[in-house]
Amino acid sequence: MRLALYVTCLVDLMRPSVGFASLRLLEAAGCEVVVPEGQTCCGQPAWSAGNRPLAADLAKKAIAELEDYDHVVIPSGSCAEHVRNVYPQLFAEDVEWGPRARALASRTHELTAFLVDVLGFAAPPAEFAGRVTYHDSCKGLRGLGIKRQPRQLLGQVSGLRLEEMPDSEECCGFGGAFAVKFGDISTQIVDRKCASIASVGADAVVGGNLGCLLNIEGRLRRRGDETTRVLHIAEVLAGEGER
């Protein structure tokens, strides 16, 4: 099985370790993984801003780069949701790009969904000594129905105790440009998330979407919490959560 890893623009710039952890996980599962050279951004920021022409340009670029693989795997519920749900909408009436967008969408997966639903539980053995709580990112949860997959995978990590926080399905307040445009509203929302995390006394909060994680980590630190670790699920599964 030859698959493309789409690392996402945010991982590329803000936390490369998530990309390498994803790579390791997929290779350990026996996949031939290619990181396509030209990838930049799936175009979601343009779409969210309401700029359809720019979103379509970037979507075409991504489709052309990614359509020749058996599968495309993305360590982000939000970007995967964009490719799976929005690309077909963008080209709904387009006779050339419509079928290509739909074909790519059907072969594109969020990382944990791919590991569980396509490969069937194939995560390499990993350890994490401590109590972990999982934040369900909105686009993965409500856009792609990802809920049980990350929990099944975390359940295989030895030493890891999963403790559900109250309102784990509540938004963390990131929302892409929202956090930059409406900073004080976003802060108010993420404060509630931080309180939920604190209420379960977790050693680490884990999620599948780097944007949410940067938001949560940034707020935890600003509130003076220097100990609760904030990790992407790929990092935990690849054994990089241990230190």
Place this chain on the structure above:
Amino acid sequence: MSAAGPSQAMYFKERAGAQVRNPVLQRALQKAKPLFVGKRAKGIAALADDDLEFEGLRTACEGIRNRVLADLDVWLAIFEDNARASGAEVLWARNGEEICERVIEVARRHGVTKATKSKSMLSEEAGLNEALAAAGIRPVETDLGEYIVQLAGEAPSHIIAPAVHKTIEEVEALFAKEHGRPAETRTSADIPAMTREAREVLRQHFLSAEMGITGANFLIAESGTAALVTNEGNGRMVTTLPKVHVVITGIEKIVPTLEDFATLMRLLPRSATGQTISNYVSLLTGTKQPGDSDGPEKTVFILVDNGRANLLGSAYQDMLRCIRCGACMNHCPVYFSLGGHAYGWVYPGPMGSVLTPLYTGIENALDLPHATTGCNQCGSVCPVRIPLPKLMHRLREEQNERGLRPRSERLALAAWAWLAGKPRLYRWATRRAARYLNWLAEGSGRIRIFGLAPEWTAGRDLPVASGKTFYELYAARKRA
């Protein structure tokens, strides 16, 4: 301040900031949110007790509303015929001004000096209370929450819980002043006593008002009936005691049959308050007939467009399915950070972020469709499956198409997209950016003040990595 003034939706961001920093409001909101969310969850879970299932019912409710909207003119004509046949008068209003004109004209015809009101958001759209007062007719809100905000001289901040933004201390101060007694220290245990006090004051108004004004949750076409879903009993007083009853509703509130109404009632109270059914459900048809023990001598329906007809056949038609349950705002992280007043017009929360631009002009509410995290908590609870995030997205697209976005935003987006289309240049730029971020972090792994995104670092740090991009490290690894 009142909702009757012009829309303040253009000042959303400023108003939102003030609300976020208002500790009294925040206390009220943090108390209310778990109640709303928990009660709805229980109500929806309890569907199983009646062998019902949420998604199936949603499909049925969505279908009923879509069927009406597909032939709205026909259903309206059927309603009008049946309402007239039962003795009611049917008037039409194109906008808020015409609503006020019609109500005042009816009031003058019947020598009305005081009107009791049950909740009506359309009367807020019209600024009806101010118009009535100016015409020498005293409007008295009788829903407890509406009564409180009327005493405070405010607009409702929630469509089903108008005074959700008020704390018990604030309500006590208002009551003490209005009811002419010294203020006391109150706890939630005193709520029944405070409610009784309001009820006693309101009772005098119920008995003396010549006109009752209500909205309607639904208009049932086959019988010409107005359906009222209430919890306090004030709706019954307003619709039976005064000699004139005026019903003001939007034209989209029609449902074809009583059977359809029964189906929608499976989800409306559960979505709103978690109740399997509200304390009162009133079906009001025509006027008092010989042998009836109560009822108005005169019933007038005012059917209102005020922007609704424009949505028919448009990209926003789905919004007209709305049955005003409030579940979208009750589950909205943005609403519960601000309360309803920041939204600047009648309707708050996700449904307000769609309706305010559509009813008051897209160019007059530019922030609202952007004030969303895209979480879709609203869309996933909506009992008639309105794709609220999609509609907000469509409004953002329309802002772009009409050139309503700021030039700086358009240029920044275009520059970024241009760069993202040139991978080699993009790699170069991101390498530089990673270095720059790392330099700003001074080796601490986080940036505390970031001039390029000041709103981000106003409330939180920006965690950064080691100064190298994934691609840079990946290329090095491949070479090794």
